[in-house]
Amino acid sequence: MSIITAIKSNYGKYLARGVGATALYLVARDAHNFGKIQSDIEVKSKNAKAAQYYLNNTLTVDKPSKTKIDLQNAVYKYELSDQLRGFVNSIIGYFKGLGSMLVNDVVPLGLGLTALLAKKRALPLAKLSAGGLGVYAIYSFFKDGLGIGKAQDLTNTSSQDVVL
Numbered sequence: 066m067s068i069i070t071a072i073k074s075n076y077g078k079y080l081a082r083g084v085g086a087t088a089l090y091l092v093a094r095d096a097h098n099f100g101k102i103q104s105d106i107e108v109k110s111k112n113a114k115a116a117q118y119y120l121n122n123t124l125t126v127d128k129p130s131k132t133k134i135d136l137q138n139a140v141y142k143y144e145l146s147d148q149l150r151g152f153v154n155s156i157i158g159y160f161k162g163l164g165s166m167l168v169n170d171v172v173p174l175g176l177g178l179t180a181l182l183a184k185k186r187a188l189p190l191a192k193l194s195a196g197g198l199g200v201y202a203i204y205s206f207f208k209d210g211l212g213i214g215k216a217q218d219l220t221n222t223s224s225q226d227v228v229l
Contacts, residue, residue: 077192085176085194089178107157108155
């Protein structure tokens, strides 16, 4: 049996696997990009909070002591240049973003996994999942691409409704 004959007899299986792999790639790409964005947000917000905390600490002392003032200033300068906090917070932020995006895209993730990983006995389930991904893609095109059915239409809002 040649390769072309094998592909012709199993084109549904290969098509379902291809659709599943494509869906998983798109979900993973979105999750990775949002993880990078969330990582930056986490680093900047945590560094700003730490800088504010240690700056406020340097503004007051309980008794006038040059040693305490020098210690507070040294800790403040160290905290401003601390790279470990940023490294740890970037990892935390990345996984927060990655996880939240995977939760948001749970439908295409589940359908893609089913279409890609279904065993030979469950081939109709893989084909059904690939069809479900097609329906989800059409729905996403109309909702996200064309903007039909979005919750808030900015052209119909008054100036009082817009929050900056």
